[in-house]
Amino acid sequence: MPWCGMKTARRIVRNHPNRLLPLETAEQKKVLVLGIGNILMNDEGIGIAVVSHLEQEGFKDADLADGGTGGIHLLSLIQSYERVIIVDASLDAFPPGTVRVLHPRFASDFPAQLSAHEFGLRDLIMTAAVTGYLPEMDLVAISVKNFQRMGMEISPEVKAAMPEAVKRVRELVRSIGTPG
Numbered sequence: 001m002p003w004c005g006m007k008t009a010r011r012i013v014r015n016h017p018n019r020l021l022p023l024e025t026a027e028q029k030k031v032l033v034l035g036i037g038n039i040l041m042n043d044e045g046i047g048i049a050v051v052s053h054l055e056q057e058g059f060k061d062a063d064l065a066d067g068g069t070g071g072i073h074l075l076s077l078i079q080s081y082e083r084v085i086i087v088d089a090s091l092d093a094f095p096p097g098t099v100r101v102l103h104p105r106f107a108s109d110f111p112a113q114l115s116a117h118e119f120g121l122r123d124l125i126m127t128a129a130v131t132g133y134l135p136e137m138d139l140v141a142i143s144v145k146n147f148q149r150m151g152m153e154i155s156p157e158v159k160a161a162m163p164e165a166v167k168r169v170r171e172l173v174r175s176i177g178t179p180g
Helices: 042-056 072-079 118-130 156-160 162-176
Strands: 031-035 063-066 083-090 099-102 136-143
Touching (some): 042 063, 042 083, 072 118, 083 162, 099 162, 136 162
Parallel strands (some): 031 063, 031 083
């Protein structure tokens, strides 16, 4: 199944011929792994690449979603889960390919420059908190180089971090009590 930053998020639903259903008809689970990124900006697409990799492996211990570049349209999606694991690129002081797991509780707890879409994700978190339900969140942040040039190739350093990011997602799901 091809992955891309969809304009509106959809959940992957197992055992359905279409496999992608609109949010209104999708089954609900305890944990969502939400890949965020823009696959047209090289390393910026690593969050979506990690979720795509999990789907290709047949990962069934949590729902997987391509959240595109994030934003307010994901509000009902994240609020329908007890726990959300966000996988995203991070522009930070760490070397490209560094994988960190953070446990942000507020928008201000996210790294200062999470990615090119940081305002959309921060707005989403703040809105969820203001509306009364912000699920528990974990962030798997993968450090990247500047991703301002257009293209669909993930750099070798960041691509090499994918197994570690996948491992961290699996560990988080397992620690939550969902089979992993």
